[in-house]
Amino acid sequence: MIETQFHVLDEVVRFGHTLHGLLINTSFPPTLRAHGSDFPLGPPLFPATLGDRMRLVLGVTDFGLPPEDVYDTHLLKVPGVAPLALPPEEVAAEAAKGRTWQHYALLSGRGPSLFGHQLGGWVCIDPSGQRWLVRGVGLPNIRYGNARIDQPLTLQFEVRPFGYLDQAPVAPVTRQATLADIAQNEPDLLVGGEPYVRMRLSSIASHGRQVVIGLYPRGDLVTQDDLPCGWLLLTLTGNGPTFDFELTVLHSRVAALGARSTSESNGQAMHMFQVDLETDVSGPAPNGDYTLTGDATGLTPVPTEGGGYLLGTRSFTYTVEDRVCCVVFDDGDSLVPITADITWTRTQTRTVGSSSASGTVTSAGTTAGMSPPSGTLSLAANFGGSDVTTTEVVLQRSGVPVDAASWTVTLDLAAAGEATATYAPGWNATLEPPEFQLGVFDVGPLPSTWPIRFHFEVGGQVLLDLQPVTRRPNIAPWTPPIWQNRVDIWEEFSADAGDYDTVRYRMRRLSNQVLACAAAVFRAAAHETPAPPVKDRTHRAFASQALWDNPNPGNDPFGNVAASYHPFTHELFVHAAVDASIAQPFVWI
Helix, strand or coil: CCHHCCCCCCCCCCCCCCCCCCECCCCCCEEEEEEEEEEECCCCCCCCCHHHHHHCCCCCCCCCHHHHHHHCEEEEECCCCCCCCCHHHHHHHHHHCCCCCCCCEEECCCCCCCCEEECCCCEECCCCCCCCEEEECCCCCCCCCCCCCCCCCEEEEEEEEECCCCCCCCCEEEEEEECCCCCCCCHHHHHCCCCCCEEEEEECCCCCCCEEEECCCCHEEEEEECCCCCCEEEEEEECCCCEEEEEEEECCCCCCCCEEEEEEEEEEEEEEEEEEEEEEEECCCCCCCCCCCEEEHHHHHHECCCCCCEEEEEEEEEEEEEEEEEEECCCCCCCEEEEEEEEEEEEEEEEEEEEEEEEEEEEEEEEECCCHHHHHEEEEEECCCCCEEEEEEEEEEEEEEEEEEEEEEEECCCCCEEEEEEECCCCCEEEEEEEEEECCEECCCCCCEEEEEEEEEECCCEEEEEEEEEEECCCCCCCCCCCCCCCCEEEEEECCCEEEEEEEEEEEECCCCEHHHHHEEHHHHCCCCCCCCCEEEEEEEEEECCEEEECCCCCCCCHCCEEEECCCCCCCCECCCCCEEEEEEEECC
16 A cells, blocks of 8 residues: 555555465365354455465475475564554454454465565564565575585575565665584584585574574485474674674584483393202222212302303483474564483393202212212203383473373293203312312203283373283394484384284474374284274374364374464464365465
C-alpha cells in the first residue's frame, strides 16, 4: 500500500498480511488451516494466483534439497511491537474469512519464505529499528554450501532495505565474514564426507541479528538420521546496511560429538582345578616299600596360563555425554540445545559355587623313588555368575530429560561340569614330604547356550520383557560400538524362530526445530523375510518449547513422519500416518 497512490478520501484502517496458520498441500490450490477450519487458497476468498505462490513456500520445486527442510520455521518479530487489540466480534468476522492479525511473522520452508515470497535469506532488524534483507551470495553459501574442514571459511552477504514501499530501489551493500578455523579438522573424529562439511541454516533469532549454522558430515549424502558435527554462529552488530558480520564457532566437532570416556576393570583370569588330598603313609611292606595313599576331599581353582575356566569379574563402561543433536533459538532468542547421553556397560562375573572330588590314588616306593600314582578320581563343579550388558540413552533439552530408552541383556552363567581323572603322564608322588603331584584338571566343557533375559523400555514404558529362556546369545564384545553421526542404537541376540531378537531406538530430524524418536522390536524372522516388526512406532517428537506424544498406539512408518513447529504459539503439528486428512508437505506460515 503506497501512500502516493491513495485517493484523497481513502482512510487506511489496518494494513498487513493475514494469511497465518498451517499451510497444507493437500491438493491444488493448497489449503490454509486456521481457526479450526480449512480454507482453499483460491477463489472465492483469495486471488487465483495465491495458490501458485504458496506452493513455492512448500518447496515443491526445490529438487535435490533435504526434504525435511520444507517444514522449517523461524520467528520474525520487530522488538517493541505490541500484540494487536481487536474487538471480539471483529476477530470472529476476520477468522470466518481465514484471516489472522498478529504482531509477528514466520519465516517458513527452505526459502525461507515470508508471506508467500521466497527470500533466499532472512530479515534483520537493526538496533535502530530499521529492517534489512540479508542474503548469502557466492560460494560457499550459508544455504547448503560446502565448507572445507582444513581451510578458513569466508561467507559473503548482500544487505538491502526490506519492507519499504514507494521508495526507489537501493543497490545492495556487500559484506563478508571470515573464520580462520571452523574447528572441524579433527583426525581422530572424522565422520565421513571429508574434507567437506555441508552448511544448513539451522535457526534465526527473531530480530535476525544472529543465525545458527549447522555443519553436517557426509556432504551430499546427509539424511534425516545424520546429526550435525558442529555449529557456527553468525552475529550482525551495528546498524544496516554496513553491519559488522562476525562468524564464530558455537560448537566445535569435539564439543558436538560429546565428551567420551571409558572405564574398565578386569579381575578375570583362567583357572583349572587342583584336587585336595588327605595323604597317609603305611609300611614298610616286606619288600621295604612304603604305600602313599591320597583320598580326594575337594577341588581348589588355581590360575593357569593355558586353557580352563574364566573366573572373576570384568566390567567395562563407555559413555558419551552431551552429544549435541540440535541448537535452536526459542521465542525469547535464547539458544536451546538438544543433547544425548549414551551409556554402554557390560559386567561379567564368573564364579565357582560348589565343587567336589572323590576317589583314591596310591603310590608305592621308598624315599629314593615312588611308583607313578594310580587310581580314579571323580570331579564335579557348579559354576555361577552372570553377564549383563546395559544400554541407556537419555535425550535432554537444556539439561532436562525429554525422552529415554534402556535395555538390558542378562545371561545366567550357571552351569555344572563333571569329569573322571585317571593316571596321566606327569603324575608323580614323593615320600618325603608325603604328597602327590597330579597337576590340574578341568571338569568338562560348559554349555554353549545360556538362560537369557531381555528387558527393553522407552520413556518408562516396557516394550519387551523376555523371561529367561535358553538361547545362544550374541555375547557383547568388550569393545563397545562408537556413536558419532546418529542416535540409532540397537541390540541383537540369536533366538529360535518366533521369538524376539532385535530392539532398536532411533532419533531423526523432522525440521530445524523438531526431533522425533521411535522404538522398534523385531522378530527373528523379520531379518530374512519381509514380515513386519512386532513394534515400530514413533512415540515422541519435541521442539525447543513443545512436546508431542503419539496418541496412536499402532505402528507407523518412521520414514513417513513429518512435523512443523510454530515458534510463537508453540504448536507442534506431527503427521505420523495417524491423520489421513493431512497430506505432506505442510508448514506453519
